[in-house]
Amino acid sequence: MRIVGLTGGIASGKSTVSNLFKAHGIPVVDADIVARNVLKKGTGGWKKVVAAFGEDILLENGEVDRAKLGQIVFSDPGRRQLLNRLLAPFISRGILMEVLKLWIKGCSIIVLDVPLLFEAKMDKWTKPIVVVWVDRKTQLQRLMIRDGSMEEDAKSRINAQMSLDLKRSQADIVIDNTGSLEALQEQFQKVLTQITRPLTWTEFMLSRKGAFMALFSIFVGVAICKRSP
Numbered sequence: 001m002r003i004v005g006l007t008g009g010i011a012s013g014k015s016t017v018s019n020l021f022k023a024h025g026i027p028v029v030d031a032d033i034v035a036r037n038v039l040k041k042g043t044g045g046w047k048k049v050v051a052a053f054g055e056d057i058l059l060e061n062g063e064v065d066r067a068k069l070g071q072i073v074f075s076d077p078g079r080r081q082l083l084n085r086l087l088a089p090f091i092s093r094g095i096l097m098e099v100l101k102l103w104i105k106g107c108s109i110i111v112l113d114v115p116l117l118f119e120a121k122m123d124k125w126t127k128p129i130v131v132v133w134v135d136r137k138t139q140l141q142r143l144m145i146r147d148g149s150m151e152e153d154a155k156s157r158i159n160a161q162m163s164l165d166l167k168r169s170q171a172d173i174v175i176d177n178t179g180s181l182e183a184l185q186e187q188f189q190k191v192l193t194q195i196t197r198p199l200t201w202t203e204f205m206l207s208r209k210g211a212f213m214a215l216f217s218i219f220v221g222v223a224i225c226k227r228s229p
């Protein structure tokens, strides 16, 4: 199985790229969705976060007020680290479960869309790593337009992440999303060709087909050994 890492900065265009992967039939595990699920009312993550941050962060219906929690953690690195520490095990487990489901289905190439791939040290599980890069000015503009946020708020969210230039330097493939959506699609076609190349031997052995083939070979080997005098 080939697990492609897709990362970048906030509003750099990961979801836009992951939609292109999905449109080409490549399944995507979205870490933001996993992170939302592990913070739903009554879950283990919710309990830990409410115990640490207090009931003030809850809405009337008991769900976490994401805007309020966001304001707290994106303006205070200590509180953000605490939230990351509390949720990390639940998020990793959630991602692993999604990968397992796709493995069982027999998918041979999947994409992990994880904004904090490097920060959470999940990069070691993915190859190749695709970084969606934009210049800071464009990133800030797109973030403010998309979220309807003020400049200070948007800047604090950008600053909460490892710099995009550093992420770019650790990428196997870089998509420069500073230009138009057409320019993005053009680059995407090249990336698609690269990531859909035939699996390496190791990737094949990690796929469901490869595992079944290995099991079958062992089975046949044992049967032959038993038969021989």
Ligand SMILES: CC(C)(COP(=O)(O)OP(=O)(O)OC[C@H]1O[C@@H](n2cnc3c(N)ncnc32)[C@H](O)[C@@H]1O)[C@@H](O)C(=O)NCCC(=O)NCCS
Pocket: 009, 010, 011, 031, 032, 035, 039, 066, 067, 069, 070, 073, 080, 083, 084, 087, 091, 114, 115, 116, 117, 157, 160, 161
């Ligand atoms: C703080 C929360 C409640 C704010 O929720 P909100 O709906 O406003 O934002 P959303 O979850 O859609 O995230 C938007 C983007 O913010 C960035 N982001 C989210 N969490 C973090 C974080 N802890 N550190 C840095 N950037 C982050 C990511 O680029 C993400 O794509 C939420 O982001 C959260 O629970 N974060 C902690 C979990 C986490 O690490 N998520 C990232 C998945 S790897």
Ligand SMILES: Nc1ncnc2c1ncn2[C@@H]1O[C@H](COP(=O)(O)OP(=O)(O)OP(=O)(O)O)[C@@H](O)[C@H]1O
Pocket: 008, 009, 010, 011, 012, 013, 014, 015, 016, 017, 032, 115, 142, 143, 146, 177, 178, 179, 180, 181, 182, 184
């Ligand atoms: N090439 C582009 N030209 C113009 N707008 C773009 C381009 N690429 C993405 N956008 C817009 O920029 C915004 C951010 O993109 P997107 O939501 O894909 O980023 P993201 O990296 O997934 O963000 P997050 O980390 O918050 O999940 C969206 O409103 C999207 O429509």
